[in-house]
Amino acid sequence: MKTLQYVFAALAAMFLAAPAFAQEAAATNQWVPLAAGLSMALAAGICGLAQGKATASASEALARNPGARPGIFIFLILGLAFIESLALFTFVIIFLKVK
Known part of the structure; x- marks a missing residue:
């Protein structure tokens, strides 16, 4: 019953907010850049912090169990690639949005 209340509250908020999104955008927006x-x-910055935490965790895992190096290395590289892709996605979105 509680979940149903949350669903209806979310639907009501969406229907009430719809006119706000129907307004036209300003011709020039100086705050975009x-x-x-x-x-x-x-x-x-957040990606840098996440990469540092991932590298620290991998180093600690290697210090505890040096025999697990291949598995740790694969997941470390995969995780670092995913973390870096978030910054690259942000860059692409900014590049497309700012004219």
Whole structure:
């Protein structure tokens, strides 16, 4: 019953917010480049922190069990690639949005 209340509350919020999204955008928006720069800085910083944490965890795992190096190495590289792809996706979206 509680889940049904949450569903109806979400639907009501979406229907009430629909007119707000129907408004036209401003002709020139001077904040887009600033927002793009801040979002790229945020994405790069968080990805850097995540990569540092992943590398630290892999180093700790290797120190505890050196025999598991191949498995740890594969998952470390895969995880680092996924983390870096988030920053690259942010860059592509910014590149497409800012003209």
